[in-house]
Amino acid sequence: MKNLSSIIEAGIINNNHLYFKREDLIPYSFGGNKARKGILFFREIDNGDYDTVVTYGSSHSNHCRIVANMAAARKMACIIIGPDEVSEQTFNSQMMELFGAEIISVPVNQVHDTIENILFKLRLVGKKPYFIPGGGHGNIGTEAYVQCYEEIRKEHFDYIFFASGTGTTQAGLVCGKLKYSDDVQIIGISIARKNPRGRQVVVDSIKEYMGWDARIDAATVFIDDYIGDGYGKENAEIEKTIKSVLIQYGVPLDSTYTGKAFLGMTKYLDKHEIKGKKILFIHTGGTPLFFDDLKKCEA
Numbered sequence: 001m002k003n004l005s006s007i008i009e010a011g012i013i014n015n016n017h018l019y020f021k022r023e024d025l026i027p028y029s030f031g032g033n034k035a036r037k038g039i040l041f042f043r044e045i046d047n048g049d050y051d052t053v054v055t056y057g058s059s060h061s062n063h064c065r066i067v068a069n070m071a072a073a074r075k076m077a078c079i080i081i082g083p084d085e086v087s088e089q090t091f092n093s094q095m096m097e098l099f100g101a102e103i104i105s106v107p108v109n110q111v112h113d114t115i116e117n118i119l120f121k122l123r124l125v126g127k128k129p130y131f132i133p134g135g136g137h138g139n140i141g142t143e144a145y146v147q148c149y150e151e152i153r154k155e156h157f158d159y160i161f162f163a164s165g166t167g168t169t170q171a172g173l174v175c176g177k178l179k180y181s182d183d184v185q186i187i188g189i190s191i192a193r194k195n196p197r198g199r200q201v202v203v204d205s206i207k208e209y210m211g212w213d214a215r216i217d218a219a220t221v222f223i224d225d226y227i228g229d230g231y232g233k234e235n236a237e238i239e240k241t242i243k244s245v246l247i248q249y250g251v252p253l254d255s256t257y258t259g260k261a262f263l264g265m266t267k268y269l270d271k272h273e274i275k276g277k278k279i280l281f282i283h284t285g286g287t288p289l290f291f292d293d294l295k296k297c298e299a
């Protein structure tokens with residue numbers, strides 16, 4: 001199979017060789033890990049008998065932007081349930097609207113019931129809805145990152161770093177490593193969740209995909225040292241990282257995911273005195289968020 005994104009050599013970082021896997025350049029709607037997952041979800045949708053896609057996410061969601069685009073391309077109805085608490089206009093939400101998605105905003109504690117309700121009502125009037133879990137979570141999303149791992153493994157990296165959120169990206173990468181019994185260290189930098197729960201969600205996803213395996217525990221490294229003030233919260237250090245990575249490598253990062261993870265990676269390399277290694281940073285996307293950040297800077 002053809003690679004969905006390429007790996008580029010960037011230069012030296014903390015005395016290591018740094019490479020980027022440009023998932024942000026997956027050629028579909030500003031790419032990102034949600035595009036890689038979305039392609040597999042819509043393969044299943046295309047093979048089934050569905051007329052409506054329902055999913056969940058905030059107005060910042062890269063996942064919802066991708067799903068709305070893929071649904072619109074098929075002239076399928078798309079319903080997005082989002083939390084009132086995070087519903088301000090962003091470039092992602094503007095694109096969801098442009099794609100004609102119906103956005104239903106409810107208080108976060110009503111999201112679960114609202115999804116059940118909408119699916120029930122759709123079926124009642126004879127519609128055939130397909131529900132995609134928020135963030136593209138689940139075995140299909142995990143499979144997408146097993147495939148990504150297969151694009152990476154020939155390059156023999158010592159370490160792979162990336163932003164870990166719902167953990168599906170990490171679960172797929174770990175399943176790939178275990179599938180081939182490779183030595184690479186896979187380090188998920190949490191952008192929000194704390195341990196032990198954050199790591200447990202990744203472990204659960206791995207077990208759901210491949211069953212129990214004695215090696216899962218040691219292979220699942222979920223670092224929650226660099227979440228700063230929590231999900232979506234930027235700070236001066238993250239901003240500085242984003243600016244310097246853009247200048248030095250010409251690669252745009254955002255403050256919620258990739259900028260935070262990149263900063264966490266550099267701190268992790270320092271803390272563990274890692275030197276002379278071949279390091280891959282997976283750029284998981286979020287380019288519209290880069291522009292939200294940029295707009296905020298000028299305000």
Ligand SMILES: *Cc1c(COP(=O)(O)O)cnc(C)c1O
Pocket residue numbers: 032033034062063135163164165166167168169170257258284285286
């Ligand atoms: C969703 C997202 C992540 C986190 O991916 P998970 O599979 O949920 O861990 C990381 N980076 C970006 C840009 C994202 O949109």
